[in-house]
Amino acid sequence: MDLAVKIGKIKLKNPIMVASGTFGYAEEFKDITDLKGIGAIITKSVTMKPKQGNKPPRLWETTAGLLNSIGLQNEGVEDFIKNKLPFLKSVGVPVIVSIAGETINEYAQLAKKLNIPAVSGLEINISCPNIKTKHRLFAQDAKAAASAVKAVKKNTKKTTITKLSPEVTDICEIARAVEKGGSDAISVINTIKGMAVDIETQKPQLGDITGGLSGPAIKPVALRIVWETTQTVRIPVIGVGGIMTADDAIEFLLCGATAVQIGTANFLNPQAVIAVAEGIEAYLKEKNLSNLKEIVGRLK
Amino acid sequence: MIHTKAEILLNQRIVPDHFKMVLRLNGFKGKIKPGQFFHIRAGSGYDPLLRRPLSLHRIGDKPNIIELLYKVVGKGTQLMSRRSKGTYLDVIGPLGNGFKIEKAQRNFIIVAGGIGAAPLLALCDELAKFRKKSITVVLGAKFASYIVCEKEFKDLGAEVLIVTEDGSEGTKGLATDVLVDVIKRFDLRATTGPLADKDTSGITIGSYHPLVGVYTCGCKDMLKEIAKICKYYKLKAQASLEERMGCGLGACLGCVVNTINGYKRVCKDGPVFDLSEIAF
Incomplete structure (x- = not known):
């Protein structure tokens, strides 16, 4: 059974990655997850300088969903290279580093710093909803999105995936812009901004008031955006948003996703990636197919 | 794990x-x-x-x-x-990390706020193994029918002081009020002399009473008050914190608590923290 896929120059043994921010730097899961069974590891977003993140509480559960407001907490790129990357490299699966900049220049610098052998590729996070800026997200402006991609591409030969926000008027316009900017793939979607209120205290449930919604609740939105963007761009589209099971992943593949990312499901089941890979294989067998490519984009 | x-x-x-x-x-x-x-x-x-x-x-x-x-x-x-x-x-x-029992301590004060008793009984099982010790448990509850583990603590040889908010059993009031009474039983100045500033492993821990330790779990307001009390009486206090959690493995950074050393993960750096470290 051939589950292998290629995203840019990266070869994955199966199409299932772990989504940024939900799997830390993989080491946290090493005791209870078969890390070698993961198609690719996407790290928690790395920034130029250390970031302390948002005020707690940072999590709130909604019906079949999860609001988070972490705020890109991380120790910065230097610390990442020194203290997190060695373990990631030792796992032996492609390591895709998620990068988040506050300016175009920061994206360029991050790309330069991470142009090192242990890194297989970069996911350009231009769509985190939990960062306070004066401007719109880069992902909410076609020109800005393309500029971020160009700045990264100028400084790296590595495969780039650009992560887009669902909160735009025309997702296809943004997808086209980042494709033109040179991105090797897109991943859709980042979380959807939401909020929740405690009616007893009459305060927001999250310390930062709003947060990004993930989990099964957002799957239909993610699926629709995968379907729309695969009609528009030629570069691979990676589906992410509420995938909990193999059946969910297969829906994304049928809608045209070349690969998928598992996020919130890692919290429920640290072996979710493995279960999804096995489930896809079983599905292909049942349909008498031998290659994953035979279902990608085959929505009737 | x-x-x-x-x-x-x-x-x-x-x-x-x-x-x-x-x-x-x-x-x-x-x-x-x-x-x-x-x-x-x-x-x-x-x-x-x-x-x-x-x-x-x-x-x-x-x-x-x-x-x-x-x-x-x-x-x-x-x-x-x-x-x-x-x-x-x-x-x-x-x-998570678990309670760190100071080997030199002999007088243990456990303060449980409601369901906060849950991790403290496991702790008391360990403390009961110490020789020449005293264990006092302040068991706080909203009302009498919510009191848990009284018998279990007593069976371990602990003195149990019940406090209820409505006075339906034991002292009426808050666990923190009773805690102060318990602390006052110890002649802290006489027993300490110059306060110990090293723990048994030789690590400087600040000026804390070497023999008396406070262990607690409960709501944030209670912990905040206990932190104040223990700071005043120079007692080392450890608390098991509760926070909404995502992964539980230290990866998602969803359960952080603010400390004097920045945000720390309750799931991985805790759930037990030195109360003096928490920035309430």
Whole structure:
């Protein structure tokens, strides 16, 4: 059974990655997850300088969903290279580093710093909803999105995936812009901004008031955006948003996703990636197919 | 740490809204420290979505049998309370750091706020093994019917002081008021002389009374007050904190608490913290 896929120059043994921010730097899961069974590891977003993140509480559960407001907490790129990357490299699966900049220049610098052998590729996070800026997200402006991609591409030969926000008027316009900017793939979607209120205290449930919604609740939105963007761009589209099971992943593949990312499901089941890979294989067998490519984009 | 199916050997209501659950962790061979917790999937659906972190309440008859004590407060614990004996729960654990018992301490003060008693009984099991010691447990509850573990603490030789908010049993008031009375029993100045500033391993811990230790778990307001009291009396206090958790493994950074050293993860850096470290 051939589950292998290629995203840019990266070869994955199966199409299932772990989504940024939900799997830390993989080491946290090493005791209870078969890390070698993961198609690719996407790290928690790395920034130029250390970031302390948002005020707690940072999590709130909604019906079949999860609001988070972490705020890109991380120790910065230097610390990442020194203290997190060695373990990631030792796992032996492609390591895709998620990068988040506050300016175009920061994206360029991050790309330069991470142009090192242990890194297989970069996911350009231009769509985190939990960062306070004066401007719109880069992902909410076609020109800005393309500029971020160009700045990264100028400084790296590595495969780039650009992560887009669902909160735009025309997702296809943004997808086209980042494709033109040179991105090797897109991943859709980042979380959807939401909020929740405690009616007893009459305060927001999250310390930062709003947060990004993930989990099964957002799957239909993610699926629709995968379907729309695969009609528009030629570069691979990676589906992410509420995938909990193999059946969910297969829906994304049928809608045209070349690969998928598992996020919130890692919290429920640290072996979710493995279960999804096995489930896809079983599905292909049942349909008498031998290659994953035979279902990608085959929505009737 | 193990990710396993755990068989429910018992799931019983002990007082209104409070349940005791006994689990057999299939395949678990390690050790569990008081203060560590288990991340439990209450059901198989997506509402609630996340696991529930529950502290070790007690080690059972065998090292892979654990007792949990939980209060039904929401969807997750409600689902748990309906699970029947003989069925299985998806469990990850033990997780977190656990209480760090200072070897030099001989007088232990345990302050439990309501369901906060859960991890403190496991701790008391350990403390009871010390020779020449005293254990005083301040057991706070909203009202008499919510008092848990009184007998269990007493069976371990602890003195138990009951406090209820409505005065329906024991002293009327807050656990923190009774804590001050307990602390005052110790002649701190006489026994300490110059206050110890090193723990048994020789690490400087600031000026703390070497013999008396406070261990607590409960609501944030109570912990904040205990932090103040212990700072005033120069007592070392450890607290098991509760926070909404995502992964439980230190990866998602969803459960952080603000400390004087920045945000720390309750699941991985805790759940037990030095109270003096918490920035309330």
